[in-house]
Amino acid sequence: MVDIGTLIFQIFWMIFIFSLITPFLKNSALKSAREALIREIEKKRNSRVITLIHRTESISFLGFPVRRYIDIEDSEEILRAIKLTPSDMPIDLILHTPGGLVLAAEQIARALKMHKGKVTVFVPHYAMSGGTLIALAADEIIMDENAVLGPLDPQIGNMPAPSILAAVKKKDVNEVDDQTLILADIAEKAIRQVKEFVVEILSDKVSKEKAEKIADKLCSGYWTHDYPLNYEKLREMGIQVKTDMPQEIYDLMDLYKQAEPKRPSVNYIPAPYYNRKETGNGNR
Known part of the structure; x- marks a missing residue:
């Protein structure tokens, strides 16, 4: 006769072990699916595909979600990937940050x-701030029609550098404390440095005069830092952008979705719909 307590204990441990193994197996399957699709894109385009995709991490620290941004580890990994790529081989960078x-x-x-x-x-959704800086270095930018880039005004702490300078200019220098004056000095240097870099990376794409105008528009606080620049605004500025995004890029982004929360905020049937003719009973 089987002891009920022992049976319950065994079932509990089986469930516990299964709960530990399942996320590992799921993540392994997801990683394999991503790599397979990246290989498919590489074969189709005869290129090296690199992804720089940032999402809010599913794990959290003290209840607060951990967000990802472009950091030194990202630059180290991408520089290694570029080093591993033959100099004449095209590179496709999928950017979401x-x-x-x-x-x-x-x-x-x-x-x-x-x-x-x-x-x-490729920018399927958005590449703001530093992501925009990276996009400008490409020979070709391909964006979804609803995707956006963003301004490049440097941020000093939590404050836009152009706004610090604007605030100081509105007051008599004797009424401004030393710390604010130091911040203004840093802000001025930061804006100049970013402008110079933008002109540098645009030097082989547009004239120097045009590059300086683009740099000034992006870096001088013309917009707020989170202002969305779609492909139409970018073209008006003189930045060449295409919108013929390959379907495989969207498919790859689907494999980078975050773990579902308890109650999803967006719901839809994940299948393409096509126009249907009106039927006799008025249904579509």
Whole structure:
């Protein structure tokens, strides 16, 4: 006769072990699916595919979600990937990021600009701030029609550098404390440095005069830092953008979705719909 307590204990441990193994197996399957699709894109385009995709991590620290930004680890990994790529092989960078460290973004952008093969950046949804800086270094930018880039005004702490300068200019220098004056000095240097870098990475795409105008528009606080720049606004500025996004890029982004929360905020039937003719009973 089987002891009920022992049976319950065994079932409990089986469930516990299964709960530990399931996420590992799921993540392994997801990683394999991503790699398979990346291989498929590489074969189709005869290129090296690199992804820089930031999402809110499903794990959290003390109840607060952990967000990802462009950091030094990202730049190190991308620079390694570029080093492993033949100099004449095209590179396709899939970019989805809120931005991050200027140093890391500039390292990535400079490495992409120095690569001899064609560099294409795909922006399926958004690439703000440092992501925009990276996109500008590409030979070709392909965006979804609803995707956006963003302004490049440097942020000093939590404050836009152009706004710090504007605030100081509105007051008598004797009424401004030393700390604010130091911040203004840093802000002025940061804006100049980013402008110079933008002109540098655009030097082989447009004239110097045009590059300076684009840099001034992006870096001088003309818009708020989170202002969305769609492909139409970018074209008006003189930045060449295409919108023929391959379906495989969207398919790959589907494999980077976050773990579902307890109650999803967006619901739809995940299948393409086509126009249907009116039927006799008025249904579609």
